[in-house]
Amino acid sequence: MRIEKHILEQHNQSLLKEHRRRFDFIAAGIPDVENVVKKLADFQVAIPSWALGTGGTRFGRFSGGGEPRNLEEKIEDIGLLHALNRSSGAISLHIPWDIPKNAAAIKTLAAQHGLRFDAMNSNTFQDQPGQVHSYKFGSLQHVSKATRQQAIDHNIEVIRHGVELGSDSLTVWLSDGSCFPGQLNFRKAFQNTLEGLQEIYAALPADWKIFVEYKAFEPNFYSTTVGDWGQSLLYTSKLGPKAYTLVDLGHHLPNANIEQIVALLLMEGKLGGFHFNDSKYGDDDLTVGSIKPYQLFLIFNELVEGMDARGMDHTKDLGWMIDASHNVKDPLEDLLQSVEAIMLTYAQALIVDRKKLTEAQLSNDTVAAQEVLQFSFRSDLRALAAEARLRAGGALDPLALYRSEKVRSHLIKERGAKTVATGL
Ligand code: PSV
Ligand code: MN
Helix, strand or coil: CCCCHHHHHHHHHHHHHHHHHHHHHHHCCCCCHHHHHHHHHHCCCEEECCCCCCCEECCEECCCCCCCCCHHHHHHHHHHHHHHHCCCCEEECECCCCCCCCHHHHHHHHHHCCCEECCEECCCCCCCCCCCCCCCCCCCCCCCHHHHHHHHHHHHHHHHHHHHHCCCEEEEECCCEECCCCCCCHHHHHHHHHHHHHHHHHCCCCCCEEEEECCCCCCCCCEECCCCHHHHHHHHHHHCCCEEEEEECCCCCCCCCHHHHHHHHHHCCCEEEEEECECCCCCCCECCCCCCHHHHHHHHHHHHHHHHHCCCCCCCCCEEEECCCCCCCCHHHHHHHHHHHHHHHHHHHHCCCHHHHHHHHHCCCHHHHHHHHHHHHCCCCHHHHHHHHHHCCCCCCHHHHHHHCCHHHHHHHHHCCCCCCCCC
């Protein structure tokens, strides 16, 4: 489904006067507000192809209907999001959930929606029909060379698909690990995994990056072979300059100081990608910013400070992706909320008074440092994000327009109430 241009314009027109009032008010208090709005307009967050269906747990899955039935429909859904918010201009594929049958046609379709292909994701955490060797006891860490080789070959095949689509990075998330003490020799599991990653690394095209994603637990509940940022950094340091660590917000033990992890990885030039979500307990995959918005702000504060310290381009030097999938919301509404939460938090980090913060740090003025950060966090910057969208041709209130256009009902009519998108 597409939203007609005149409908979008009508929507914006109806909200314009109130928007102007809000924007002028907040803009008056922000030095260099134009620069902030431009950065917001340029910032794009990739949507994973598995987030367009309702997620499930082992206890059940409750589809809301109208889920995309194939890759073409997934692209159509992301194109719709992008038309509404102008900030979802990339798609991230999981192979084999979304193997493009005709890569050239898929690339053209995506381009028609203004989308490019972000990082490709391999999958060696599930067995696929007809697969020769099982990943029940791991993939790259496996004690059998044949299983490891199968996992290596799969990753190389994913790179090949990515090259055809114009992607330039591979994200490897391994569920490898163990469920019980004694099950694994930790050193051998690490070395097998490293050797496998080295073979995959060797197959990367010259301009590609590989992201090694870590996760504290699940599906393995005793040890994980890429379990934390230290282990990921060990692999990526040994692999070489094209290897980076990927931080997924949900992959830490409770209360981990993610902002400090981000700061140090950036300092080392080893932060490559980011997966956004939120959680209360573990890898809950809830909407980013819905549970711990202050933590998200502190992380963005380090991201902006750390990227600026290295002269990095916010828009393309890190891979930004949403990685969430839960059980109760309309996935498209959830993604609109997710992108909005990211934009607002990015904006808050952009307006932090760095000079004042440094002064406070250098004079050990803890109170002043907190005041600086919380001033930004408590600023309502929704009008800045809306202005960026407006200038980029998007909707002032994407969610309201999505609802008033009854997008989900149209999708159900078109695709059916019982469709199930590929993914978890
Ligand atoms: C694993 O929990 C993860 O975060 C990885 O990024 C996967 O690719 C994704 O979720 C989907 O399973
Ligand atoms: Mn992830």
